[in-house]
Amino acid sequence: MNEPRIFRPDPDDPTRSQRGLTEQDLAAMPTVFRSDLLDGHVMLISGGGSGMGKAMAFLASRLGATVAICGRTAEKLDRTRDAIGEATGRTVHCYTTNIREPEAVEAMIADFSDVTGGIDTLVNNAGGQFPQDAIDFTRKGWNAVIDTNLNGTWWMMQEAARRWRSDGRKGHIINIVANVERGMPQAAHTCAARAGVIYLSKTVATEWAPHDIRVNCIGPGVIETEGFAMYPEEALKRFHKANPMKARGNAWDVAEQVMYLASPAADFINGDLIIIDGGQAQWGVVWPGGMPDYFDEGGAA
Ligand SMILES: CCCCCCCCC/C=C/C(=O)SCCNC(=O)CCNC(=O)[C@H](O)C(C)(C)COP(=O)(O)OP(=O)(O)OC[C@H]1O[C@@H](n2cnc3c(N)ncnc32)[C@H](O)[C@@H]1OP(=O)(O)O
């Protein structure tokens, strides 16, 4: 049997404490892309201090891009900057910015544009949610998820677009959403926010075409990252059963797709949603963490 091209963690290995790829993995993972693919390219990645955003920051830097990452936790950003510097010799710019604060977003986009001469690709990857039955959401919990994933993403999109318009510069936005086509029980807040982002993106992909701004989304399925800490162990044991490949994706699967979209090869892709989920959208039941007994008649999940 052929070995997989990239490492896929064994979901049943109880000895693994690490969730997702290590910095050593990210420095050494093979890539299909040419090492100078993104020379001269400027990329801002929100949530770039961990998980998929960190993998994107590593890969973009390895391919020659000038990268900035933002998040709420300075230590995570600094650590990522140092690890990428060590692996690639490149300088990653860090912004301790909460995307829920529009003034802070405005200042970050202005600064990174001024420092670099202009952003080429904005990747809105920051986000998340907690698992809970919708009927039990508190107002604060609902607002936290909507404010992060919908409002925060929008402040970033609008500020970048305004700056591109005033600079007369073309730009590209890639929004990381989720695979929400059939809904996702215990994640209704995030489904609402991500569906909002997908249709916001499709709409402005048309509105902003005259400004030479393209907008696309990527919908990951179950991708093993540090973010899995949000979920109970029992649910994690079942996540890989949510797709017919019976696998978890990893951050590199998503990072390589982002680099493809950022490259000239994707110049004619606009207003699209690309799903990376091992076939989850077509498969079985919609409860990644397992169904309540009410539904689970034959133990199918
Ligand atoms: C299994 C099936 C899977 C089903 C779903 C399976 C999805 C699989 C695929 C997706 C995987 C991923 O996205 S993995 C990536 C996950 N990564 C993340 O989620 C990281 C970022 N997330 C966050 O920062 C937080 O979750 C988020 C709520 C969005 C923003 O946080 P804030 O800092 O604003 O909020 P907090 O102060 O933590 O919480 C604000 C309020 O939210 C509510 N709240 C917060 N955590 C809560 C919790 N665990 N349970 C209930 N309620 C909670 C409370 O009301 C909180 O108020 P108080 O009561 O006053 O405290």
Ligand SMILES: NC(=O)C1=CN([C@@H]2O[C@H](COP(=O)(O)OP(=O)(O)OC[C@H]3O[C@@H](n4cnc5c(N)ncnc54)[C@H](OP(=O)(O)O)[C@@H]3O)[C@@H](O)[C@H]2O)C=CC1
């Ligand atoms: N892993 C998966 O299976 C899937 C993940 N996703 C989504 O993909 C994205 C990346 O997730 P993943 O890498 O797995 O998880 P992580 O939890 O590692 O990444 C989320 C990142 O977003 C940052 N972030 C969260 N809230 C804010 C905020 N208000 N302002 C700025 N930064 C913020 C976090 O940093 P900090 O807390 O320091 O601010 C963190 O670095 C998220 O939007 C996630 O919901 C979607 C589908 C599946």
